[in-house]
Amino acid sequence: EVQVVEFGGGLVQPGGSLRLSCAASGFTFNIYAMSWVRQAPGKGLEWVSGISGSGSRISYADSVKGRVTISRDNFKNALYLQMNSLRADDTAIYYCAKGEGRLVNSYYYMDVWGKGTTVTVSS
């Protein structure tokens, strides 16, 4: 079964850091681009970051640029999101999503989603 499972959410103080992980299984991980998408309480979906299958191409939403780093370990079939300088408006469910294709480009879409991990930024 193709699936992705997120880990690492929790409560963190403003200005703090958190590292999210996503474990992938059931597919050849290194040939698919991956993304992180978040959803603030009661709000819509917001794409956070994407990484190509090889890890050589990375892109970020303007709202997180400079504060988060996406990475992947194709040997461990794992995706990561390092989040620093966290703010209250980073509070959200963070979803890991498998893309269809090697690149995040004009044909990109996400065909497998995890259940999400909740990040709460509060003092």
Place this chain on the structure above:
Amino acid sequence: QSVLTQPPSVSGAPGQRVTISCTGTSSNIGAGSDVQWYQQLPGTAPKLLIYGNANRPSGVPDRFSGSKSGTSASLAITGLQAEDEADYYCQSYDSSLSVVFGGGTKLTVL
């Protein structure tokens, strides 16, 4: 403010047809980027409903269809059922090198 514009809500009675619009610009949908649609049932993760403007993944009923023209796209749902009550999101790709979503549309089945 989302890059792609969707109506906040639509509604219809069981058996009826409803459409949800998604309006972009010349830097995303109008630039030729594909449009996708996702369904999010209450309390669950999003699910891919339509990809590549008009294609359905395996398992998605043919009551759901997508189309694209110019800088806009639409999702149509025919034979509306109570289980279709959910939030629907369109998604595309912008020339700013980012994936973009619409603000979401809440479908109510009357």
